Amino acid sequence: AQKVTQAQTEISVVEKEDVTLDCVYETRDTTYYLFWYKQPPSGELVFLIRRNSFDEQNEISGRYSWNFQKSTSSFNFTITASQVVDSAVYFCALSEVKTSGSRLTFGEGTQLTVNP
């Protein structure tokens, strides 16, 4: 069975600090997808990024960057120069391709608070 672990329950930083959110996953499949979603206080789930298991190239998008390491089954997310608006719960999720429905398995989430 697939599993996603986000060991950091809460992180608190001061604005402009860099912050890294950790994600470790377990799956028996060789083909899978990893995702990060953001849940702001308003409650919706906002898609941030998707990575497939064959693409270990790290990505930078503005202040966001992602570090995918298959050898350690990790898919970490870094926010550079954090802002108050980044305060949210961040979820890492895994989707195995083999299942007909391709359900998402979510981690427990990391509550990020950015203080001014």
Add this chain to the structure above:
Amino acid sequence: EPEVTQTPSHQVTQMGQEVILRCVPISNHLYFYWYRQILGQKVEFLVSFYNNEISEKSEIFDDQFSVERPDGSNFTLKIRSTKLEDSAMYFCASRFQGRTDTQYFGPGTRLTVL
């Protein structure tokens, strides 16, 4: 930009009552999902739906739950006899096609069972 919509945003019901949560997926999407999130907890998969039938369901999705696509646009989740523990945020999601596409989520319906 197209988005998934859900109604109502908040539903309050008495234990034992039936509720229907409604979703309008993105128009050209083919796969539909329901997830739930109990307050303060992680998001959990309930069911996936494709080609007018359930393609996968979790152990949470027992006989009191059902899904339906009654017309070309709506996707509904029915809870037949609500329990206190059904209180949660229910998210609908949809994706275009293929097992690798991204699921896009609606804003959620907060269900409160009294």
